[in-house]
Amino acid sequence: MAMTEQIVIGPMLAALGSIVLTLSTRRFRRLQRAVSVAGGLAYAGAVGALAWRVVLGAGPAAYQVGGVDAPFGITLVADELSAFMLVIAGAVGAASIAFSAAYVDPDNQAVFYHPLFHCLLLGVAGSFLTGDLFNLFVWFEVMLMASYVFVAFYGGEQHTAAALRYLVLNVFGGALLLLGVGGLYAVTGTLNMADMARRLAAPAAYGIDVEPVLGLSALLFAAFALKAGLVPFQFWVPGAYRAAPLPVVAMLAGVTKKVGVYAIVRLYFTVLGGLPVQVDVLGVTGDSALALLGPVLLLTGTASIVLGGLGAVVRDTFEETFAYSSIGQVGFIVVPVGVAAMADAEPLRRFAIAAALVYALHHALAKGLLFLATGAVRSATGTNRLADLGGLAGRSPLLGATFFVGSLSLVGIPPLTGFFGKFLVFDAAVRRAAATGAAGAAGVVVALLVGAVLTILYTSRTWTRCFWGARTPPVEDAAVDPAHAAAGAALDREGYVDVIDPVGGVEE
Amino acid sequence: MKTTARIVVPIVFVVAISLLLQGHNLPGGGFIGGVLTTGAFALIYVAHGLDYLEVGVLGRDVEPGAGVFEHRTVTAYERAFILGLAIAIGSGFAALLFGEPFLSQTYEIVHDVPIYHEIELATALVFDVGVYLVVVGGLLTILSVVGAE
Numbered sequence: 023m024a025m026t027e028q029i030v031i032g033p034m035l036a037a038l039g040s041i042v043l044t045l046s047t048r049r050f051r052r053l054q055r056a057v058s059v060a061g062g063l064a065y066a067g068a069v070g071a072l073a074w075r076v077v078l079g080a081g082p083a084a085y086q087v088g089g090v091d092a093p094f095g096i097t098l099v100a101d102e103l104s105a106f107m108l109v110i111a112g113a114v115g116a117a118s119i120a121f122s123a124a125y126v127d128p129d130n131q132a133v134f135y136h137p138l139f140h141c142l143l144l145g146v147a148g149s150f151l152t153g154d155l156f157n158l159f160v161w162f163e164v165m166l167m168a169s170y171v172f173v174a175f176y177g178g179e180q181h182t183a184a185a186l187r188y189l190v191l192n193v194f195g196g197a198l199l200l201l202g203v204g205g206l207y208a209v210t211g212t213l214n215m216a217d218m219a220r221r222l223a224a225p226a227a228y229g230i231d232v233e234p235v236l237g238l239s240a241l242l243f244a245a246f247a248l249k250a251g252l253v254p255f256q257f258w259v260p261g262a263y264r265a266a267p268l269p270v271v272a273m274l275a276g277v278t279k280k281v282g283v284y285a286i287v288r289l290y291f292t293v294l295g296g297l298p299v300q301v302d303v304l305g306v307t308g309d310s311a312l313a314l315l316g317p318v319l320l321l322t323g324t325a326s327i328v329l330g331g332l333g334a335v336v337r338d339t340f341e342e343t344f345a346y347s348s349i350g351q352v353g354f355i356v357v358p359v360g361v362a363a364m365a366d367a368e369p370l371r372r373f374a375i376a377a378a379l380v381y382a383l384h385h386a387l388a389k390g391l392l393f394l395a396t397g398a399v400r401s402a403t404g405t406n407r408l409a410d411l412g413g414l415a416g417r418s419p420l421l422g423a424t425f426f427v428g429s430l431s432l433v434g435i436p437p438l439t440g441f442f443g444k445f446l447v448f449d450a451a452v453r454r455a456a457a458t459g460a461a462g463a464a465g466v467v468v469a470l471l472v473g474a475v476l477t478i479l480y481t482s483r484t485w486t487r488c489f490w491g492a493r494t495p496p497v498e499d500a501a502v503d504p505a506h507a508a509a510g511a512a513l514d515r516e517g518y519v520d521v522i523d524p525v526g527g528v529e530e
Numbered sequence: 531m532k533t534t535a536r537i538v539v540p541i542v543f544v545v546a547i548s549l550l551l552q553g554h555n556l557p558g559g560g561f562i563g564g565v566l567t568t569g570a571f572a573l574i575y576v577a578h579g580l581d582y583l584e585v586g587v588l589g590r591d592v593e594p595g596a597g598v599f600e601h602r603t604v605t606a607y608e609r610a611f612i613l614g615l616a617i618a619i620g621s622g623f624a625a626l627l628f629g630e631p632f633l634s635q636t637y638e639i640v641h642d643v644p645i646y647h648e649i650e651l652a653t654a655l656v657f658d659v660g661v662y663l664v665v666v667g668g669l670l671t672i673l674s675v676v677g678a679e
Contacts, residue, residue: 027631028626028631028632031631031632035623035626035632038619038622039619039623041615041619042612042615042616042619045612045615046612046616085631086631087631087632087633088625088631088632088633088634088635089625089630089631089634089635
């Protein structure tokens with residue numbers, strides 16, 4: 023195998039190496055922090071090199087771990103979709119780990135914070151890269167193991183309760199996932215995604231019953247939707263986000279939720295895309311698994327948008343507002359995926375997927391930025407209650423500006439990523455409404471509009487309450503650490519750069 | 531209980547090591563070997579109490595009420611975990627040096643060894659030893675710390 027191919031596994035090796043190095047330097051706290059941040063940068067660098075190789079260079083690459091051939095060995099596949107998602111993970115991951123080093127207090131950092139963070143990055147990279155369905159389950163678990171500890175990290179009563187809920191729910195989701203994967207293996211006789219896609223495209227030749235595949239894929243869908251926090255599985259989100267350290271929440275909201283969305287796209291478009299099956303359930307008819315996925319995604323997506331938006335408007339702390347906001351924003355990502363699933367014409371399908379990806383990038387950057395800014399506010403003033411804050415913008419212009427840019431991006435003001443994301447999502451929904459002329463399609467557009475208005479409402483509410491007006495005592499006494507605001511601001515700039523996104527451009 | 535432990539523990543250790551060594555081409559391996567070893571340790575803890583390894587075997591003084599994290603055995607378990615992780619991942623990295631994919635394994639059969647006649651030396655054993663140390667270190671840390679509470 024040529025040397026250049028080793029880059030496919032690069033991000034995972036960077037994370038693995040960082041885990042060992044941060045564990046072995048844990049007695050030397052400053053060194054450990056430096057190693058950890060360097061590891062985060064190495065991860066981002068490896069992701070960048072891989073994306074360069076895949077998108078601008080030689081195209082998709084496959085890698086057989088341990089040199090065992092497919093379909094028996096574990097294959098890693100880096101195509102445009104994986105590379106794009108990895109870029110999101112690399113950008114948010116590097117910023118979050120740098121912010122953690124300054125934000126989380128040193129005693130807590132010494133308790134396995136850094137190795138676990140890299141474990142989270144490892145699980146994310148593995149999920150995006152793997153080309154094997156069972157291996158996807160394994161990487162999900164790696165990611166979840168780290169998240170459990172982070173939700174319980176501060177060890178208080180409410181943190182432990184949140185962690186227990188999170189754990190039970192995800193063990194249940196994991197069981198569903200395992201059941202679905204096992205069932206698919208029994209039906210198709212393979213776990214390799216490419217091999218499975220090939221067999222499912224010609225089920226008669228391999229003696230595959232198509233009906234069980236649909237049911238099993240629904241199990242997988244439920245597990246992935248749980249991970250993505252879609253309605254009706256959204257209830258774990260606020261509790262977990264309130265409990266975990268804020269830099270980790272930036273990762274959970276920005277990246278691990280996208281893993282769920284990515285897995286849905288990967289499963290239905292890559293693996294089940296070619297499955298010829300007659301669907302006729304509850305008035306939904308079609309000739310592929312996508313016909314079933316589309317209405318479900320549109321329904322859960324619009325419900326997420328409305329519920330998340332309404333929830334965010336009435337919360338009284340930063341974390342809860344943004345936790346509900348990210349429920350709504352994930353809705354904005356899956357609605358175009360649903361449009362793509364129901365699209366008859368190939369151009370609309372490609373366009374809608376590109377819209378979803380651009381929105382995913384936007385949400386990862388904007389929400390990552392806002393959670394890091396929330397961390398900066400908390401460490402400066404000691405509170406995150408909206409009622410206790412006021413006049414922050416005058417107290418710290420840099421922090422104010424960071425937050426302002428994040429909010430504007432969330433609302434969708436050009437030239438920030440949010441504008442392109444929202445624009446493409448609306449465009450996709452409107453195109454579908456124009457193409458079908460159905461009342462449901464128009465309803466989706468209306469729901470998107472309601473969601474956008476709610477976004478304006480809750481971002482302007484947090485902004486006017488906390489950053490304008492008279493300074494409250496906690497704000498007056500605040501000591502703003504410039505390093506904290508700077509870590510957030512770094513993510514800001516990435517927001518501008520990534521607008522010129524190669525994948526979105528190519529797909530369009 | 532103590533008599534049983536005296537007889538059973540050495541047998542369990544021998545079986546655990548043999549499972550570890552044959553793991554690359556027979557049933558066994560680092561994981562199950564490590565779990566068995568931990569089982570033997572658990573038997574010692576149950577039979578002799580938490581301080582036995584520290585006081586009775588290693589001859590160290592334990593400050594009363596210092597907490598189990600002060601035990602040097604626990605530090606040793608943590609070190610074993612980290613060392614094992616480093617060995618397992620390092621064995622994967624070694625394959626990269628030869629231009630092979632991560633975690634690639636190979637083996638060599640050595641002939642004309644006295645008594646054994648021939649021995650198979652597999653690189654997978656290095657990875658297994660790493661896994662063994664991770665399992666032993668991790669499980670014993672949990673066992674001793676949770677056991678103390």
